[in-house]
Amino acid sequence: MEYLRNEMKMEFLALSANEGFARVAVGAFVAGLNPTVDELADLKTAVSEAVTNCIIHGYEQQEGKIWLSCCIEGRQVEITVADTGKGIKDIEQAREPLFTTKPELERSGMGFAFMEAFMDEVEVVSEPRKGTSVMMRKTIGEG
Amino acid sequence: MEHKYEKEYGCLILRMPAELDHHQSEFFKEEADQLLLKYPVRSLIFDFMDTCFMDSSGIGVIIGRCKNVRFSGGYVKAVHLNEQINRIFQLSGLKKIIEVE
Numbered sequence: 207m208e209y210l211r212n213e214m215k216m217e218f219l220a221l222s223a224n225e226g227f228a229r230v231a232v233g234a235f236v237a238g239l240n241p242t243v244d245e246l247a248d249l250k251t252a253v254s255e256a257v258t259n260c261i262i263h264g265y266e267q268q269e270g271k272i273w274l275s276c277c278i279e280g281r282q283v284e285i286t287v288a289d290t291g292k293g294i295k296d297i298e299q300a301r302e303p304l305f306t307t308k309p310e311l312e313r314s315g316m317g318f319a320f321m322e323a324f325m326d327e328v329e330v331v332s333e334p335r336k337g338t339s340v341m342m343r344k345t346i347g348e349g
Numbered sequence: 350m351e352h353k354y355e356k357e358y359g360c361l362i363l364r365m366p367a368e369l370d371h372h373q374s375e376f377f378k379e380e381a382d383q384l385l386l387k388y389p390v391r392s393l394i395f396d397f398m399d400t401c402f403m404d405s406s407g408i409g410v411i412i413g414r415c416k417n418v419r420f421s422g423g424y425v426k427a428v429h430l431n432e433q434i435n436r437i438f439q440l441s442g443l444k445k446i447i448e449v450e
């Protein structure tokens with residue numbers, strides 16, 4: 207397969223209706239890498255988790271914008287999802303499975319756990335009152 | 350929610366939405382809770398026949414709907430999971446608390 211280098215960036219409102227849009231957009235963008243059904247599901251689930259977190263936690267369902275970028279380098283996909291919302295005080299604690307600050311909304315606290323399970327690498331950068339950025343990488347076609 | 354549920358012999362079958370994410374969960378939760386209020390059934394079946402996607406939002410939705418049924422000693426089951434949803438059930442530990450068929 208020829209070496210692919212491609213990149214896209216998008217900006218959209220923090221509306222729950224855009225969760226599905228973000229998943230489909232990333233799915234379509236990586237189609238050239240011929241991901242398997244499982245790999246595609248992994249990417250979509252990770253994107254869904256990151257975007258949903260911006261909406262529910264970053265902006266607490268108030269107005270806001272979300273930035274999503276996707277970069278393809280060979281067989282590696284790098285996805286970054288960012289908000290300028292509330293930010294995270296303790297990132298290590300936030301990443302623990304089952305930890306959630308919104309149990310009243312029936313959140314399961316499994317979002318970061320899924321991003322970690324479905325992607326090869328997950329990096330979180332966040333500052334209270336400034337926002338959060340989640341960068342995730344996955345190599346496609348490793349079998 | 351017509352045609353989206355069936356009720357027989359104290360068992361409610363809930364047809365899950367096409368994509369069980371945060372967005373579609375909100376509508377589903379409301380409808381499901383209304384049904385559970387109207388028909389205080391002993392058993393609950395989540396039917397994923399029409400569902401192609403689920404993320405961690407779906408886990409909270411399922412556990413939340415189970416609670417009332419479990420209090421009354423009924424059983425809860427999930428049916429027709431696709432491969433992606435099956436993995437979500439496995440990874441989250443949902444499989445340990447809900448029978449999957």
Ligand SMILES: Nc1ncnc2c1ncn2[C@@H]1O[C@H](COP(=O)(O)OP(=O)(O)O)[C@@H](O)[C@H]1O
Nearest residue numbers: 259260263264300306307313314315317318338
């Ligand atoms: N974009 C974000 N902005 C602010 N807080 C966040 C963000 N993403 C995650 N968090 C924090 O990390 C916690 C864990 O996130 P996650 O694992 O997705 O579980 P859940 O969304 O079910 O709470 C959240 O409850 C929240 O406190």
Ligand SMILES: [Mg+2]
Nearest residue numbers: 255259317318
């Ligand atoms: Mg989450």
